[in-house]
Amino acid sequence: MVLIHISPPWFFGYDIVFELIFAVVALALALFALRVSHLTSQRSAGLFGKGFLLISISYFFQSIFNFFMLAQIGDHLYTPFDAAMLPIIQQIGAYGHVLFMLTGLVVLLYTSFEIKNKRLFLAFLALAIVPLFIIDDLFGLFYVVSTVCLLFVAWYYVANYLKKKQSLNLVTALAFLLLLIGHAQYFLSINNPPLYVIGHAIELFGYLLILVNFYLVLRR
Amino acid sequence: MNQKRDRVAIMNEILLLVRGKEGEAGPTHIMYKANLSHQMLTEYMTEIMGKGFLIEQIDKRGKRTYQITDKGHAFIKDYQSIRKFFDAYGL
Numbered sequence: 001m002v003l004i005h006i007s008p009p010w011f012f013g014y015d016i017v018f019e020l021i022f023a024v025v026a027l028a029l030a031l032f033a034l035r036v037s038h039l040t041s042q043r044s045a046g047l048f049g050k051g052f053l054l055i056s057i058s059y060f061f062q063s064i065f066n067f068f069m070l071a072q073i074g075d076h077l078y079t080p081f082d083a084a085m086l087p088i089i090q091q092i093g094a095y096g097h098v099l100f101m102l103t104g105l106v107v108l109l110y111t112s113f114e115i116k117n118k119r120l121f122l123a124f125l126a127l128a129i130v131p132l133f134i135i136d137d138l139f140g141l142f143y144v145v146s147t148v149c150l151l152f153v154a155w156y157y158v159a160n161y162l163k164k165k166q167s168l169n170l171v172t173a174l175a176f177l178l179l180l181i182g183h184a185q186y187f188l189s190i191n192n193p194p195l196y197v198i199g200h201a202i203e204l205f206g207y208l209l210i211l212v213n214f215y216l217v218l219r220r
Numbered sequence: 221m222n223q224k225r226d227r228v229a230i231m232n233e234i235l236l237l238v239r240g241k242e243g244e245a246g247p248t249h250i251m252y253k254a255n256l257s258h259q260m261l262t263e264y265m266t267e268i269m270g271k272g273f274l275i276e277q278i279d280k281r282g283k284r285t286y287q288i289t290d291k292g293h294a295f296i297k298d299y300q301s302i303r304k305f306f307d308a309y310g311l
Contacts, residue, residue, distance in 0.1 A: 033309075036302050039295060040228045041267065044311040112310075160310040168308040217304045 008193040011200075012070045016063045018200045023059035025207040026052045029214060047111040054104030058097050065093025098142045102128045105149035112156035143187035150180040171213045178206030228306075230254060231268055232299045238274060238288045239296065246285050268292075 007015055033049030036042070068089045106128050110121045128145050135141055154176040161169040185199030237253050238245045251261045265286070268274050273292035277285050305311070 032305070036305055039271065039298070040231070040302060041271075042228065042306075042311065045306070048309060048311055157310065164307070166307060168304060169310070172308050172310075213308055217308055218301050 007066075007196045011193075011197050012066075015196075015200055016066050016070070018204055019059045019063040019066065022203060022207050023056045023063065025211055025214075026056035026059060029210060030056055032214070032217075043116070044111055044114070047107055051104045051107035051111060054100045054107060058100035058104060061093050061096030061100060065090055065097055068093060094138065098132060098138060099129065101146060102132075102142065102149070105146055105153070108153050109149050112153050140187070140190060143183060143190075147180065147183045147187060150176065150183050154180045168213060168216055171209050171216070175206045175209035175213065178202050178209065182206060228299075228302065230256070230264060231273075232296060234264060234268060235273055235288060235292050235296050238286055239293070244277075244285050244287045246283070250286070271295075 030049045030052035033045050033052060037046035037049055068086050103125065106121070106124045110124060113120075128149065131141055131145075132138060154173070157169070157173040157176045161173040182199045182203030185195045185202060189195035189199055233254050234250055237250055241249065247261060247265070250256070250265075251258065254261075256264065265274070265276075269276060269286075271291070272289055273295050274286045275289055277287055279285075
């Protein structure tokens with residue numbers, strides 16, 4: 001596996017804070033969706049909740065990966081692990097992030113198709129994940145596949161807004177469009193580190209919109 | 221998905237009907253007010269009682285009534301948020 005440094009040096013550390021924010025927002029949304037699913041027995045809410053739970057776990061892995069990347073680069077940073085262990089921990093963090101994120105996005109994609117077909121879900125999942133174990137460029141492929149998944153999920157939410165024209169749907173559609181653009185930026189950032197920062201900033205706005213939506217939903 | 225959301229709306233309607241009858245209503249009242257067939261009523265009541273929103277009570281004469289629980293009151297309170305959540309995310 002090729003581990004690449006796509007973040008500009010000054011942004012090391014800040015990205016961890018961003019990822020923890022994404023993880024917490026995704027976790028809050030997941031827990032609410034799972035509670036709704038429990039109360040109403042609605043399958044789609046359960047799937048949506050599981051998708052965001054996987055995405056939240058993925059961001060926790062990403063923050064671990066970036067923390068140990070920072071530990072490897074900065075000599076003053078304390079880590080409880082031996083230096084020889086760092087590459088292994090980084091790989092666990094990298095694969096954990098990629099696998100949980102892709103599974104979460106595939107669950108969201110599958111939910112957006114409004115169908116019930118386990119074989120189709122497994123086919124989506126296999127197509128997203130199996131190639132990661134074959135090629136060397138883990139992150140390159142990950143960003144392409146996750147961007148394609150997000151493209152179709154965002155498409156669903158934009159279509160949903162155009163059908164209903166409600167403010168809640170508009171905020172959801174904008175949030176997913178920002179998440180899509182943020183992911184696309186990551187792909188481009190492999191050769192252009194400033195785009196990694198822009199990707200995080202755009203993604204942060206996407207998650208802030210999800211938080212606004214969450215507030216609007218809970219407001220009585 | 222809309223069909224399933226209607227299911228949630230019917231659950232809420234049943235709970236509102238019971239709450240409207242001072243927290244206790246009979247099956248016939250619910251069936252007619254909610255415009256449900258006997259089979260549908262049985263299905264909904266099984267689900268609603270399974271979730272602990274209503275409890276069934278049978279008196280000495282064998283008359284059956286349903287009483288709303290705290291969980292049922294909480295569901296009615298949360299219903300608008302649940303509905304908005306479904307709308308927001310197209311669920």
